[in-house]
Amino acid sequence: MDDIIIVGAGIGGLALALALHAAGIPCRIFESAAEIRPIGVGINLLPHATRELASLGLEAELTKIAIATADATFFNRFGQLIYQEPLGRAAGYEHPQFSIHRGDLQLVLLDAFLARAGRDRLHTSHHCIGVEQDQSGVSVHFSDAPGGADRGSIRGRVAIACDGINSAVRKQFFPGEGEPRYSGVNMWRGVTRWKPMLSGASMVRAGWLSHGKMVIYPIRHASEADGLQLINWVAEIETPVYRKRDWNRPGSIDDFIGAFADWHFDWLDVPSFIRAADRVLEFPMVDQDPLPRWSFGRITLLGDAAHPMVPRGSNGAGQAILDARALTSALLENGDAVAALAAYQKQRLEATTRIVLTNRTNPPDAILREVFERTHDKPFGAIEDVISRDELVALSEGYKRIAGYSKEALRG
Numbered sequence: 001m002d003d004i005i006i007v008g009a010g011i012g013g014l015a016l017a018l019a020l021h022a023a024g025i026p027c028r029i030f031e032s033a034a035e036i037r038p039i040g041v042g043i044n045l046l047p048h049a050t051r052e053l054a055s056l057g058l059e060a061e062l063t064k065i066a067i068a069t070a071d072a073t074f075f076n077r078f079g080q081l082i083y084q085e086p087l088g089r090a091a092g093y094e095h096p097q098f099s100i101h102r103g104d105l106q107l108v109l110l111d112a113f114l115a116r117a118g119r120d121r122l123h124t125s126h127h128c129i130g131v132e133q134d135q136s137g138v139s140v141h142f143s144d145a146p147g148g149a150d151r152g153s154i155r156g157r158v159a160i161a162c163d164g165i166n167s168a169v170r171k172q173f174f175p176g177e178g179e180p181r182y183s184g185v186n187m188w189r190g191v192t193r194w195k196p197m198l199s200g201a202s203m204v205r206a207g208w209l210s211h212g213k214m215v216i217y218p219i220r221h222a223s224e225a226d227g228l229q230l231i232n233w234v235a236e237i238e239t240p241v242y243r244k245r246d247w248n249r250p251g252s253i254d255d256f257i258g259a260f261a262d263w264h265f266d267w268l269d270v271p272s273f274i275r276a277a278d279r280v281l282e283f284p285m286v287d288q289d290p291l292p293r294w295s296f297g298r299i300t301l302l303g304d305a306a307h308p309m310v311p312r313g314s315n316g317a318g319q320a321i322l323d324a325r326a327l328t329s330a331l332l333e334n335g336d337a338v339a340a341l342a343a344y345q346k347q348r349l350e351a352t353t354r355i356v357l358t359n360r361t362n363p364p365d366a367i368l369r370e371v372f373e374r375t376h377d378k379p380f381g382a383i384e385d386v387i388s389r390d391e392l393v394a395l396s397e398g399y400k401r402i403a404g405y406s407k408e409a410l411r412g
């Protein structure tokens with residue numbers, strides 16, 4: 001009864017469970033899936049998020065699996081270099097930027113939680129269908145799967161909805177919210193085993209959305225057997241028709257490879273790289289308008305359930321991890337659970353709203369848009385004639401400040 005009930009064992013739910021456990025606050029996780037399997041493709045963790053994971057004692061484990069991203073490198077669709085800057089430790093941060101398979105990250109978090117808190121603290125096949133509260137606590141109602149048989153209710157002190165972009169709890173509090181906001185860009189995502197490219201730890205962004213943009217970065221170390229890394233890629237193309245979002249929807253290479261047919265660069269032959277993919281998934285680039293509130297008495301939202309954002313700033317998983325830290329601190333500082341959830345909302349809602357809105361307008365790839373527009377999509381002679389180094393740095397640093405990971409912010 002005194003437990004905190006966490007709904008969802010994704011990145012946010014597991015990070016929260018680990019932070020609460022470390023703070024001596026008892027919690028239990030209830031996950032819809034029958035089994036936690038390492039699904040998804042690549043994600044990035046910026047230094048403000050890896051700082052939190054380091055404080056949970058996970059940096060060494062993550063270093064074994066993830067790539068410590070060394071640089072961000074921007075090209076136009078003709079393969080001309082626009083801008084390069086160091087990232088993570090290479091840029092002087094105390095903590096690394098990690099590029100990692102989402103499933104690898106989820107399993108590191110899961111294994112740590114099971115080892116530290118015990119297997120009986122995770123309940124799979126518990127799909128949340130609603131939450132109620134009274135003066136003394138919450139009752140969370142479950143079925144055994146989406147649309148499945150009733151599993152009854154669990155009592156707890158508070159309930160934290162970490163149930164992702166299709167959050168059942170968010171829908172309960174905002175029933176009229178409607179469909180997500182489609183950005184007009186569809187994404188095809190995949191992973192390819194390939195030899196290391198550029199620095200071997202580069203995060204590449206190339207092209208522009210109207211003609212096809214690629215984001216490419218390695219997420220697993222080179223295998224000793226063949227020297228190949230697992231390399232994540234996302235092809236992003238303006239596409240008028242919205243196709244429903246589902247993380248596991250298979251995509252077809254023929255639907256998008258035409259945009260990259262002549263991308264033959266000295267550092268990568270893009271069409272061959274795409275064709276060599278293990279698997280291709282498709283996902284519309286969507287978000288939702290920021291909410292006016294997340295906390296309702298003893299119930300609150302966290303991670304994608306609270307602030308789904310378009311994935312253009314490497315921030316989705318990281319912001320869920322920062323939410324987890326803020327909520328844990330609020331619960332430690334406030335004896336009253338309702339006051340704690342209100343304090344958490346106060347600290348995080350405005351900060352994440354700024355990121356959701358900036359990801360729509362000026363994420364890091366605004367650098368590509370600027371050059372695309374100024375050159376009218378033609379090759380340039382010298383980049384300095386198109387855009388100054390100072391302007392490029394200002395675009396990049398502006399996003400870091402808004403997303404909360406400028407070096408000054410992390411020194412504080």
Ligand SMILES: Cc1cc2nc3c(=O)[nH]c(=O)nc-3n(C[C@H](O)[C@H](O)[C@H](O)COP(=O)(O)OP(=O)(O)OC[C@H]3O[C@@H](n4cnc5c(N)ncnc54)[C@H](O)[C@@H]3O)c2cc1C
Pocket residue numbers: 007008009010011012013030031032033039040041042043102126127128129162163164165166167168189247248302303304305311316317318320
């Ligand atoms: C299968 C999957 C694949 C993904 N792949 C990518 C990717 O390749 N790249 C990327 O950038 N992001 C991906 N994401 C999203 C990314 O993990 C999140 O944007 C980010 O990490 C924030 O995490 P979160 O914990 O808020 O949400 P998520 O990591 O999405 O976790 C939500 C969890 O809640 C569970 N859940 C959902 N509904 C219920 C319910 N009603 N009751 C109980 N549990 C529920 C889900 O099964 C999941 O485990 C993926 C998410 C999922 C679920």
